[in-house]
Amino acid sequence: MLLTYWRVHLLFTCPPTAILFTILSPFLTQRDTLRIVFHALIATVWTFPWDTYIIHHKAWTYAPWAVSGTVGLVPVEEIFFFIIQSILTACVVLLVTLPDLPALALAPKLTSGKRSVRPSRLLRWLPCVVFLTLAAYGWRIAEPIRSTFYLGCIAWWALPVLAFLWALGGDAILLRPVQTCLSILLPTAYLCLVDVIALRAGTWHISEATSTGHTFISRDLPTEEAIFFLVTNSLLTFGMLTFDKAYAILDNFPEVIARRSLAEARQFGKTATPFSGKPSQARMARPGLTPAYFSLLIRALRVDVLGFPPSTRARLEALRETRRILATKSKSFHAASFIFPTAVRTDLVALYGFCRVTDDLIDHADSPESCKKILQSLRDWLDLLYPPAHRPGTKSPSKASSFELSAFLYKHIPAPAQPAFLLMANLTSRIPRYPFDDLIAGYEHDAMGRQVITTSDLIRYSRWVAGSVAEMCVWAMWEADDGAPHSLSSEAVSERKRVLKAAGDMGVALQLINIARDIQEDALRGRIYIPKDWFDEATPTTSVSSLAPVSLTRPSHRQMLFEADGQSQVSNEFVYSAYVSPLLALADHYLRHVGKAIDSLPVSCQAGVRAATRSYLEIGHSLRQAIELEGEDFDGRRVTVPPRRRLLVVLQQVYFASNDQRPRARSRPADTAHED
Numbered sequence: 001m002l003l004t005y006w007r008v009h010l011l012f013t014c015p016p017t018a019i020l021f022t023i024l025s026p027f028l029t030q031r032d033t034l035r036i037v038f039h040a041l042i043a044t045v046w047t048f049p050w051d052t053y054i055i056h057h058k059a060w061t062y063a064p065w066a067v068s069g070t071v072g073l074v075p076v077e078e079i080f081f082f083i084i085q086s087i088l089t090a091c092v093v094l095l096v097t098l099p100d101l102p103a104l105a106l107a108p109k110l111t112s113g114k115r116s117v118r119p120s121r122l123l124r125w126l127p128c129v130v131f132l133t134l135a136a137y138g139w140r141i142a143e144p145i146r147s148t149f150y151l152g153c154i155a156w157w158a159l160p161v162l163a164f165l166w167a168l169g170g171d172a173i174l175l176r177p178v179q180t181c182l183s184i185l186l187p188t189a190y191l192c193l194v195d196v197i198a199l200r201a202g203t204w205h206i207s208e209a210t211s212t213g214h215t216f217i218s219r220d221l222p223t224e225e226a227i228f229f230l231v232t233n234s235l236l237t238f239g240m241l242t243f244d245k246a247y248a249i250l251d252n253f254p255e256v257i258a259r260r261s262l263a264e265a266r267q268f269g270k271t272a273t274p275f276s277g278k279p280s281q282a283r284m285a286r287p288g289l290t291p292a293y294f295s296l297l298i299r300a301l302r303v304d305v306l307g308f309p310p311s312t313r314a315r316l317e318a319l320r321e322t323r324r325i326l327a328t329k330s331k332s333f334h335a336a337s338f339i340f341p342t343a344v345r346t347d348l349v350a351l352y353g354f355c356r357v358t359d360d361l362i363d364h365a366d367s368p369e370s371c372k373k374i375l376q377s378l379r380d381w382l383d384l385l386y387p388p389a390h391r392p393g394t395k396s397p398s399k400a401s402s403f404e405l406s407a408f409l410y411k412h413i414p415a416p417a418q419p420a421f422l423l424m425a426n427l428t429s430r431i432p433r434y435p436f437d438d439l440i441a442g443y444e445h446d447a448m449g450r451q452v453i454t455t456s457d458l459i460r461y462s463r464w465v466a467g468s469v470a471e472m473c474v475w476a477m478w479e480a481d482d483g484a485p486h487s488l489s490s491e492a493v494s495e496r497k498r499v500l501k502a503a504g505d506m507g508v509a510l511q512l513i514n515i516a517r518d519i520q521e522d523a524l525r526g527r528i529y530i531p532k533d534w535f536d537e538a539t540p541t542t543s544v545s546s547l548a549p550v551s552l553t554r555p556s557h558r559q560m561l562f563e564a565d566g567q568s569q570v571s572n573e574f575v576y577s578a579y580v581s582p583l584l585a586l587a588d589h590y591l592r593h594v595g596k597a598i599d600s601l602p603v604s605c606q607a608g609v610r611a612a613t614r615s616y617l618e619i620g621h622s623l624r625q626a627i628e629l630e631g632e633d634f635d636g637r638r639v640t641v642p643p644r645r646r647l648l649v650v651l652q653q654v655y656f657a658s659n660d661q662r663p664r665a666r667s668r669p670a671d672t673a674h675e676d
């Protein structure tokens with residue numbers, strides 16, 4: 001069977017591209033699509049005239065039976081090749097950089113004190129000089145009658161663009177050496193293999209007169225072809241990573257981009273007010289093949305990262321440190337964050353880092369007084385970040401300067417926690433104050449040893465500690481949504497309110513599952529979150545009796561659990577199932593509207609939220625299974641979900657979640673008359 005040019009594509013270039021595209025599709029953002037389309041376009045525009053020129057000089061020829069038609073001298077299949085290779089390599093870049101935070105590749109880690117910037121400047125400019133020199137040499141040797149024609153043509157055609165890309169993004173590319181090498185070498189190796197197959201089948205032919213005759217690895221692979229794929233994949237990889245650099249600056253350090261107008265400058269300092277639309281100008285630009293968008297990207301790329309002002313540099317280091325802490329202390333969160341688009345991921349790292357370190361500060365406080373001091377410091381921090389609302393007739397309160405913020409941190413917050421505070425300060429333009437206040441109220445509840453008396457106390461507590469965090473995440477997702485409208489209609493505002501309510505409910509549900517899993521562990525730490533009145537046989541409330549009908553009448557339950565406080569172990573006679581099941585039923589109640597609300601989140605975040613929620617719900621599922629099997633003998637051990645099962649659930653949610661598989665309540669308790 002003759003291997004026509006279309007067959008080469010159908011058999012060898014389309015399938016891997018389709019597979020990679022399908023793997024990536026749940027994670028693709030508008031920006032990614034734009035990057036891919038841009039590269040396919042520019043590859044075609046840049047390569048077509050050059051290809052016409054080398055075909056004209058017969059550097060390469062194609063068998064007439066192998067092509068279906070031509071545009072000028074160039075076969076249509078060849079034009080398709082420019083496009084498909086761009087998509088293939090762009091997908092490889094996206095895949096290998098999926099777990100990255102591109103902001104961290106903006107500048108090398110600050111080591112002891114001030115580092116010399118000379119080596120980095122040298123590395124940024126030296127390759128440009130080398131590329132341009134080689135391009136000039138290529139121009140000299142690219143005479144049509146010489147055996148160096150094809151090699152020379154590749155050099156003068158590709159190397160000036162490589163030099164340009166290196167000048168724009170070389171510093172960021174250098175800091176991602178593994179990702180860069182993989183993105184270039186994997187498609188290069190594969191396309192060389194395809195090339196060998198096509199050359200052997202006679203689909204196309206490289207002229208002996210205009211090539212050096214050297215081969216690489218295989219006898220059938222001319223060195224020029226290997227170099228050709230190496231440089232084209234380098235062009236695509238450098239281009240993709242340079243876009244990443246621009247986005248990292250726009251998303252994380254918009255203040256360093258030259259401000260053009262006073263209005264724009266004001267926007268940078270604006271704090272989020274509920275539903276005011278998108279606050280930051282730099283993030284507001286909608287991706288598109290428009291001059292305005294590209295001029296914004298170029299402005300970002302013109303920033304000298306090594307010359308970042310100290311406060312910006314400090315934030316970059318804070319991000320690095322917070323990410324390091326999360327990667328060691330919270331592996332599952334760290335892994336789960338890969339599912340989110342990078343613009344959201346940085347904010348989620350900042351949020352989670354802040355929650356984690358503030359929780360640790362409270363947990364490790366050595367006395368109730370120091371606990372109170374920490375709580376007060378947290379509130380003072382919020383006052384600095386969110387000046388009180390401006391009242392008519394009074395002087396408008398101004399935001400604290402970065403000097404004031406640093407001075408506050410230095411005085412009141414232990415050094416290891418400071419990076420997380422610094423990062424969180426960057427979120428105030430996207431997340432309003434109220435969920436942070438709620439979180440602090442939750443900390444206070446724990447720190448002051450307050451008791452959970454009623455079901456509504458339990459729900460309020462769960463809203464404070466978990467619902468608040470879920471709402472913060474939703475705010476971060478909206479802000480990073482590049483497809484969101486710039487001003488919101490009244491329907492969009494009510495939709496957002498509904499989503500925020502559902503996010504709060506989801507936080508409550510997940511916290512209830514957490515409590516159900518950790519009853520024993522919490523009791524050993526002196527914390528009991530089961531409402532006290534669930535133990536009270538004398539006055540069972542309607543809702544409690546419907547939720548926990550089985551063993552509330554057992555005389556010794558209340559005593560046993562509360563006696564565990566301060567003792568070394570919890571009695572084995574405690575009937576855990578009597579409290580775990582109602583807690584799970586209550587969680588189901590709060591999950592009722594969650595699935596629908598997830599569908600209203602920015603599309604690029606839906607897979608991540610679904611996967612994170614679903615894998616958490618698996619804990620509830622495992623608890624239920626244990627209770628179904630063991631009944632009243634269930635001993636309250638901390639159930640875990642095996643990593644394989646978790647991975648499966650995540651994959652299923654990311655790739656196959658249909659409406660009936662999305663996170664939702666299992667069943668509705670008979671009586672769900674909870675106050676909340």
Ligand SMILES: CC1=C(/C=C/C(C)=C/C=C/C(C)=C/C=C/C=C(C)/C=C/C=C(C)/C=C/C2=C(C)CCCC2(C)C)C(C)(C)CCC1
Pocket residue numbers: 039042043044046047051060078081082085086161165195204232235236238239240242243246294297298
């Ligand atoms: C020839 C030949 C062939 C093939 C072909 C092909 C396949 C091609 C491809 C090609 C390609 C695939 C190319 C590519 C290119 C690319 C480029 C050229 C790029 C550029 C870029 C840029 C320039 C960018 C820039 C930027 C950024 C990055 C950011 C923002 C801003 C700006 C826009 C500035 C064969 C083997 C068949 C046979 C023999 C011969």
